[in-house]
Amino acid sequence: MQTGYKVVDIMTNKPIVASRDMTLKDAAELMAGENVNSLLIVENNEPVGIVTDEDVVRKCVAKGLDSKKLKLKDILSSNLMTITPEKDVYDALILMRDNNIRQLPVVNKKKLEGFLTLKDILKIQPELIDLVAEKYEVREESRKMQEIEKLADDDGSYGFFSKLKLRKGKKR
Helix, strand or coil, X not given: CCCCCEHHHHCECCCCEECCCCEHHHHHHHHHHHXXXXXXXXXXXXXXXXXXXXXXXXXCHHHCCCCCCCEHHHHCECCCCCECCCCEHHHHHHHHHHHCCCEEEEXXXXXXXXXXXXXXXXXXXXXXXXXXXXXXXHHHHHHHHHHHHHHCCCCCCCHHHHHHHHHHHCCC
């Protein structure tokens, strides 16, 4: 399915970038000041990594690390998925969905040309949300089934739940 929109048509032309040696505290302040959820780490106009708000929470805050001492190089994700400017937006969305990411550096001949986010795509093609939501629904359903299986009786039945349901249904 093609949308008729190319990545270059909707990408951010001047993404917010940072250095590997920036402290996490400074990076968080930059993200807050620029109202962005991620920073691209760029060297010689080539993207070498990304730090997202989720990275900050999971790799620093949740571990109780000092954001004034921790550097971006300590938490950045360096296995970047990228896309070229001439690709269709649909291709970008599929790449994001399949890799469970929300943003893509736009690269041409290894040089950074822009940045594309899931939000950018959904602004111009909101009907594509179904492609993204489908994956989250499957993942959520899988998680719920795992929780239910943990609660099953030893024989695999859900006797406890049946009894509980009966109790709740009775009038006192």
